[in-house]
Amino acid sequence: MWDEYLFPRSVDETLEMLALHGGEARIIAGGTDLAIQSQRGRVPARVMVDITRIPGLDHVEERDGLVYIGALVTHAQVATSPLIRAGAGVLAEASGSVGGPQIRNVGTLVGNVVNALPAADGAMALFALGAEAEVAERTGRRWTPIANLYAGVGRCTVDSCEAMITQVRFRALADGEGGAFERLAKRRALILPILNTAVVVRLDGGKVERARIAIGPVATTPFVATEAAEGLMGRKADEASIAEAAGVASQAAEPRYSLLRGSAEYRKSMVAILVRRALTRAVAAASGEEGTNANA
Numbered sequence: 001m002w003d004e005y006l007f008p009r010s011v012d013e014t015l016e017m018l019a020l021h022g023g024e025a026r027i028i029a030g031g032t033d034l035a036i037q038s039q040r041g042r043v044p045a046r047v048m049v050d051i052t053r054i055p056g057l058d059h060v061e062e063r064d065g066l067v068y069i070g071a072l073v074t075h076a077q078v079a080t081s082p083l084i085r086a087g088a089g090v091l092a093e094a095s096g097s098v099g100g101p102q103i104r105n106v107g108t109l110v111g112n113v114v115n116a117l118p119a120a121d122g123a124m125a126l127f128a129l130g131a132e133a134e135v136a137e138r139t140g141r142r143w144t145p146i147a148n149l150y151a152g153v154g155r156c157t158v159d160s161c162e163a164m165i166t167q168v169r170f171r172a173l174a175d176g177e178g179g180a181f182e183r184l185a186k187r188r189a190l191i192l193p194i195l196n197t198a199v200v201v202r203l204d205g206g207k208v209e210r211a212r213i214a215i216g217p218v219a220t221t222p223f224v225a226t227e228a229a230e231g232l233m234g235r236k237a238d239e240a241s242i243a244e245a246a247g248v249a250s251q252a253a254e255p256r257y258s259l260l261r262g263s264a265e266y267r268k269s270m271v272a273i274l275v276r277r278a279l280t281r282a283v284a285a286a287s288g289e290e291g292t293n294a295n296a
């Protein structure tokens, strides 16, 4: 699988190790994706650069209204963080649905993004939140929208043989905003979903001021249903407008036939149901209805 296994102590040392091995070394975090891919010979990496002993990458914190999540934060930590549950419950729900407890205890949110699958649960919520990622390269650090990291199924624009994502950030949901995550899977544990969706809405006087709807896997990357969201703008967030938006999202989604996930027709019609459910819950959370709490 690999010949060498290294433990850098800093981000700079990680980048040096990667550069030294000229494309033959790759970052590993929880290893829940990479160890399997490497075992199957799908991802060549002679040297593994394990970032889990680097201090200062396990933070979940809020600064100036933005929530920052470090590269070593696991799905279990995301799902249970009081800060994320209060300020981005949609993400807590998404990470809480990943695999089983063992996977959530080691798999990281950032690894979920870099693995770049259009069905990734945590990544879907980050799309709905309009998150950004900090990329560390030998030339310096830069922030980029999460959407810019996706180049196709399993293809991340940040090459983990050369660069590293150190953290992600997004604006915490405020009063009048709500989000929700919905998922359809054959079994609850240990499998990527048949479909998932993450939505965030902002209401003003009962009308939709902003909406973002992310759906997977219905394209080669997480799909943002822009037309469906735009159709909601300025409208009362009621059953009729939500059903209409869900229908538009379903029309725009292009799921493929899959032996594991079902026919394209079935999944297309299920998109409408999942989006409707998610929007309904997000609107309830944004309205501060009892029993909902900022979508957690």
Ligand SMILES: Cc1cc2nc3c(=O)[nH]c(=O)nc-3n(C[C@H](O)[C@H](O)[C@H](O)COP(=O)(O)OP(=O)(O)OC[C@H]3O[C@@H](n4cnc5c(N)ncnc54)[C@H](O)[C@@H]3O)c2cc1C
Pocket (backbone or CB within 6 Å): 026, 027, 028, 029, 030, 031, 032, 033, 034, 035, 036, 051, 071, 097, 098, 099, 100, 103, 106, 107, 108, 109, 110, 111, 112, 113, 114, 115, 119, 120, 121, 122, 158, 159, 160, 163, 164, 165, 166, 190, 191, 192, 193
């Ligand atoms: C049994 C099982 C069930 C699963 N179920 C689900 C599920 O329900 N939903 C779901 O979304 N996923 C699921 N997964 C996938 C997996 O757990 C997640 O994608 C996980 O979040 C990956 O994180 P990791 O830390 O393990 O990444 P790793 O496996 O360590 O790395 C994944 C990729 O990211 C790169 N990488 C990791 N960290 C960084 C970084 N900081 N900077 C740059 N590159 C980096 C690696 O080089 C590699 O290419 C499942 C996996 C298994 C094995």
